[in-house]
Amino acid sequence: MKELAAIAEKIRNGDRRALSRAITLVESLRSDHRQQALDLLAACGTGRQALRIGLSGTPGVGKSTFIESFGLFLVRQGLRVAVLAVDPSSSRSGGSILGDKTRMALLSREPHAFIRPSPSQTQLGGVARRTRDAVHLCEAAGFDVILIETVGVGQSETMVAQMSDLFLLLLAPAGGDELQGVKRGIMEIADLILVNKADGDLRAQAQRTCADYSGALRLLRKRPQDPEGFPKALLVSAIEEQGLEAVWGEIQALADWRREKGIWETTRKAQALHWFSEEVRSQLLEELVRDPNLATVLAQEEGAVARGEAAPAQAAAKIVRQFIESNNA
């Protein structure tokens, strides 16, 4: 426990190696590690609030280049930047730690930047929980901006949005009829749409794409969390480092507006309670799944539900009753 306090102290002082090991601890699936991780989270306490920015974009839109350029831009403004990747489909064995550092070679060498690849868990729920803990640790370590990057597989964008203050969607220029398909749900959560590669031969095409999405955004209902003119589509060139200042300006304007209107605090509070309730539900479910007395009946009931032979409510009641009884025995 004394050691834990020392690690927590290091993290609070912004020691990147200690932070990195703490994140490895929260990612561990071993239950003794889990207990240590919870103690460490408690010991770190809550730091000041970083700006948590969710970022999504399909492969090939230049996400790594954008994060590198934008991260360097922020570091040059005197800000400390953490990058957390969320990719439920990734497997660490492929060497993605090296991969992430290679793809952001300049940013990873900055003393005020911290880059962390996705946890290797394949279940989105697991990735969500560990990323949430990592965000907590990065705030304790005093980072100013936390970029949470997702590849946009399945529900991962919604999940990242639930731990972000605002959300960026990166798109590539597309031509005429073959306008790239934007995953539908993303329009619900994007605060800024950034059309990347607004450079060289693609510049005009990027402008048209940006105009198309500006038009599409106007078709959608204004959300209560948006000031006039948001969500917005902007042009950037990550490779030529163009448009980054405008992006940062819009981010700050949006964050300031939401802080002023009380939306920032309300959202943070709602997010925290959402994660608390999710954690209680997940941890309870884990206790249930771990119960050796229930393994057989759980498999049976799942089979019956999948085959349509039992109503979900009825099968669930059976399992929960047995779990409570098994704990009372």
Next chain:
Amino acid sequence: MKELAAIAEKIRNGDRRALSRAITLVESLRSDHRQQALDLLAACGTGRQALRIGLSGTPGVGKSTFIESFGLFLVRQGLRVAVLAVDPSSSRSGGSILGDKTRMALLSREPHAFIRPSPSQTQLGGVARRTRDAVHLCEAAGFDVILIETVGVGQSETMVAQMSDLFLLLLAPAGGDELQGVKRGIMEIADLILVNKADGDLRAQAQRTCADYSGALRLLRKRPQDPEGFPKALLVSAIEEQGLEAVWGEIQALADWRREKGIWETTRKAQALHWFSEEVRSQLLEELVRDPNLATVLAQEEGAVARGEAAPAQAAAKIVRQFIESNNA
């Protein structure tokens, strides 16, 4: 229990009064009623699969008129139609039972139609679970089509989509710049967008609106569950009963394609397992919240999480540990 078997028998024979009382039972929040409801669900067994159609649209688009016209159209095809309303904001006390029958006066008089207003619970989770049970009962009662209508408050559309085979969005014609705002998430789940009121003075405007949304749909990525050309925007006039045959044709074409490709069964199975897992998690949480030993500490931890003083994972672990111990005592 003997009585239960008799009620189940009546439901399976399509007795609407027995069905109506059974739905009242599944909607009850009393825990003894809940146990009876689960027994009744089990006794009813699983009927053949109905076509479950989710339907959303903001107030004023003519949803009631559309359901009445479309419901009557289906009844005239020899089909038995159930209408379930989902409105987490409704309160039964206002007399919405009468309300629903008044607003669909002709359909409610049809012997082959069954109309059920929203359960009066204010929590979306509660409404979701009871509606899911009501769908199960309507299938046991042998209905061919179950229309699940939602007003589109908050997450209710996503919830309805998770218990539907396909989803319709009803829109009203809108002019030029003031194109009505479509809630963003809805584009993720709509299979058919129906522009209503394509009649009289609004006809031309409805045509332009339909063309606009056809264009917007083309900007979005094709989903794996869609054949070529879907999602689709169509014109209807509920009041003049125009376009209903085309809507039914598209619904059948889509359903047939999904059945043929195995998507129908896969989706149904995934939906059932989703509800099972949700039920287990919710019922466990209910047991925890009901535990009198935990009330104080639960309120304390929620407060700490909301104020940002405790990490959600850490607060949850504390609660779950106490719950397990409280059951072991």
